[in-house]
Amino acid sequence: MRITGARVFVGGPGKNYVTLKIETDVGVHGLGDATLNNRETLPAAYLRDYVVPNLVGMDPRRSEDIWQFLYRGAYFRRGPVAMAAFGAVDMALWDIKGKLAGMPVCDLLGGRSREGAMVYGHAAGADLEDLMDSVASHVERGYRAVRVQCAVPGMAGYAVPEARGGAGDFITDFGGIRSKVEAWDTGRYMRFMPGALAEIRARFGPELHILHDVHHRLLPREAAEFARAVEPVGLFWLEDPTPAEDQDALRIIRQHSTVPLAIGEVFNSIWDCNRLIEREQIDFIRVAATYAGGITHVRRIVDLAALHHVRTGFHGAPSHSPICMAAHAHLDVWAPNFGIQEWLVLGTPACDALFPTEHRVEDGMLRVSDAPGLGVEFDEREAARYEYRPGSHPVVRLGDGTLWNY
Ligand code: GCO
Ligand code: MG
Numbered sequence: 001m002r003i004t005g006a007r008v009f010v011g012g013p014g015k016n017y018v019t020l021k022i023e024t025d026v027g028v029h030g031l032g033d034a035t036l037n038n039r040e041t042l043p044a045a046y047l048r049d050y051v052v053p054n055l056v057g058m059d060p061r062r063s064e065d066i067w068q069f070l071y072r073g074a075y076f077r078r079g080p081v082a083m084a085a086f087g088a089v090d091m092a093l094w095d096i097k098g099k100l101a102g103m104p105v106c107d108l109l110g111g112r113s114r115e116g117a118m119v120y121g122h123a124a125g126a127d128l129e130d131l132m133d134s135v136a137s138h139v140e141r142g143y144r145a146v147r148v149q150c151a152v153p154g155m156a157g158y159a160v161p162e163a164r165g166g167a168g169d170f171i172t173d174f175g176g177i178r179s180k181v182e183a184w185d186t187g188r189y190m191r192f193m194p195g196a197l198a199e200i201r202a203r204f205g206p207e208l209h210i211l212h213d214v215h216h217r218l219l220p221r222e223a224a225e226f227a228r229a230v231e232p233v234g235l236f237w238l239e240d241p242t243p244a245e246d247q248d249a250l251r252i253i254r255q256h257s258t259v260p261l262a263i264g265e266v267f268n269s270i271w272d273c274n275r276l277i278e279r280e281q282i283d284f285i286r287v288a289a290t291y292a293g294g295i296t297h298v299r300r301i302v303d304l305a306a307l308h309h310v311r312t313g314f315h316g317a318p319s320h321s322p323i324c325m326a327a328h329a330h331l332d333v334w335a336p337n338f339g340i341q342e343w344l345v346l347g348t349p350a351c352d353a354l355f356p357t358e359h360r361v362e363d364g365m366l367r368v369s370d371a372p373g374l375g376v377e378f379d380e381r382e383a384a385r386y387e388y389r390p391g392s393h394p395v396v397r398l399g400d401g402t403l404w405n406y
Contacts, residue, residue, distance in 0.1 A: 001026055003060050006052045006092075008034070008044045009378075011386030013350035016040040017321035019378055020047055020088040022096065024060050030095035031378050032088030033290050033327075036080055037319035038393050043084040051085050061100070063093035067296045083268040083293045090294025091327045091374065098373035105330040105374055109299065116365030117332035119343035120145035120211055120236075122317075124159055127151060128196050132203055144364040145209035145236060145340055148200055152192045157182035157394070174389040182394045184404045186222060194229040201233045209236040209340070211262075216240045216405040217396075220249035227257035236340070237262040237284050237313065243405050244272075250281040262286055265315040269293060270301050277301075277308050284313035284339050289327040290320050298327075302335050311339030318344050322355035326374040329359050333368045341366055354382045 006022040018040050020032040034043040051070065058066055070086045071077060098105045106112055121138050123146045125131025131150045138146045149159040157180075193212070200210060212235060218226060223241035230238065239262040242249035250261060264286035267273050276282050285305050289298050302312055312335050314328045325343070332341050343361055357376040358369035369375040396404040 001059055001061060003055050003058050006047070006055055006089075008047045008052070009380075009383050010040055010044050010388045011383065012321065012354055013348070013386065015318055015321075016388050016391070017354075018044050018047075018084070018088070019321060019323065019383070020092055021378060021380075022055065022060065022089070022092040024096060026100075028096050028099045030060065030092030030099070031323050031374060031376065032090065032092035032095070032294070033321040033324035034084045034088035035290060035319060035321050035324070036084045037317075038391050039081070041388060042081045043088070046081055046085040047088065051089060055089065060093050060096045063090060063097065063296060066090075066093060067293065071293065078269050078271070080266075080268055080291055083297075084290050087288075087290045087292065087294040087297075087324075090296045091289060091323060094295045094327070095373040102372050104368065104370055104372060105295070105327070106334045106368060109295075109330060109334040112333045112368070113336055114333055114338065116362075116367050117329065117338060117341050118145055118209075119143070119316075119341045119361055119364060119366050120147055120209065122147050122149070122344060124149045125151065127153070128199060131196070132200065135200060135204060135208075139204065139208065142361075142363040144207075145211060147211040147213060147239075147342070148197065149213060150193070150196050152185070152188050155183050155185050155188050158184065158189075174391045177390045177392055179392045179395040182396045182406070184217060184396045184398055186218065189217070190222065190226060190229075194226065194233075197230050197233045197235070206234070210234075211236045211239065211340075213239040214241045216243045218242055220246070220252040223249065224253045224256040227253050227259040227261075231257055231259055235259055239263070239286070240265070247276050247281070250276060251279070254281055260284065262313050265291075265317075267292060269297065270304060273301065274304060277305050277310050280308050280310070282310055284311050286313050286315050288315040288320055288324060289331070290324040291315070295327050295331065298331060302331065302337065306335075306337040309337075311337045312341075313339045314341055316342030316344060322351060322357055322359075322376050323374060323378070326357060326359055326376040329366055329368045330374065332366060354379055354386075 123134035260283035262284035
């Protein structure tokens with residue numbers, strides 16, 4: 001059995017999804033997602049120029065060897081661009097393997113450990129009441145867990161992009177390559193947000209799982225103070241309290257608070273998180289199959305995490321296509337140490353038309369389809385309607401102009 005060809009598509013509804021389709025000589029194809037948010041053309045070029053020419057002729061069943069070939073063979077290893085490209089190949093090979101076996105990918109991993117996987121959605125508000133409405137609408141739609149982000153009085157721009165456009169399903173701003181500027185003021189945030197979180201808890205009661213994403217904005221000592229201040233809220237997790245590169249920061253937060261910590265959406269490999277996991281400095285690992293080398297590599301991270309009571313909370317912002325979300329869905333129902341799944345992309349008509357799937361969220365739980373492989377398809381005629389449009393993440397500046405972390 002051999003790979004006969006592979007093609008890369010860039011585009012999608014409200015988002016530049018990077019889709020890899022691998023074809024074989026037995027008529028089975030596999031799909032992978034290489035969407036690197038706001039840098040989509042780069043993994044597409046890596047795939048087209050370097051990976052695909054090497055794949056042709058390889059045996060698609062040998063996904064482990066192909067992964068090692070890509071990773072070790074690159075010499076300049078890791079990094080989001082390469083790992084997104086390898087992640088797409090790996091997902092597509094698992095898709096092929098499942099289709100050949102007539103089994104959903106979760107069965108190849110070891111089968112379902114649960115009936116469904118709890119998901120969380122994004123609630124956001126231009127002010128606290130607006131946020132309360134957004135949380136209420138999630139609760140009405142059956143969500144048991146909600147990430148809450150709120151604009152801070154006096155701080156222009158913060159948390160607004162994901163609040164715009166109702167459900168905030170697609171955060172790409174196709175405004176071009178030049179970044180917009182958002183303001184950041186740690187003092188205002190620290191004075192406002194703990195009280196806001198406490199009010200949300202008071203309004204919605206003890207059962208709702210409340211998550212909050214600091215998005216890398218605080219210094220270690222500030223993050224420790226913030227974590228202590230929000231302890232009475234009983235958060236499900238506090239995400240990215242500090243920039244992810246400084247892993248000692250998590251130790252400082254840990255020394256001062258028992259708030260569950262989640263990190264890892266910007267990690268690309270097990271080498272970015274093995275120490276954090278082994279030292280038990282985090283509670284949830286946020287890697288994504290797209291950014292961290294596909295199912296093969298993420299499974300290694302999940303197994304390491306399980307040894308240290310770290311649960312999964314895979315990244316699922318619209319940075320990823322429904323193909324990556326399907327890979328996560330299979331990992332979620334299998335992983336013994338599953339925690340929660342961020343869920344935003346499926347269920348819109350345009351997205352479902354491009355990526356038909358039976359995976360569904362009902363009552364805040366992700367129900368994974370029994371279809372062989374990843375259980376998601378890609379409609380090439382639909383894809384022809386879309387093309388790449390440039391967009392950019394914003395940059396963040398302090399009041400005096402100093403550049404800060406987005
Ligand atoms: C999350 C993330 C997103 C990121 C986005 C960047 O927790 O979902 O922080 O909101 O900002 O994925 O591309
Ligand atoms: Mg985040």
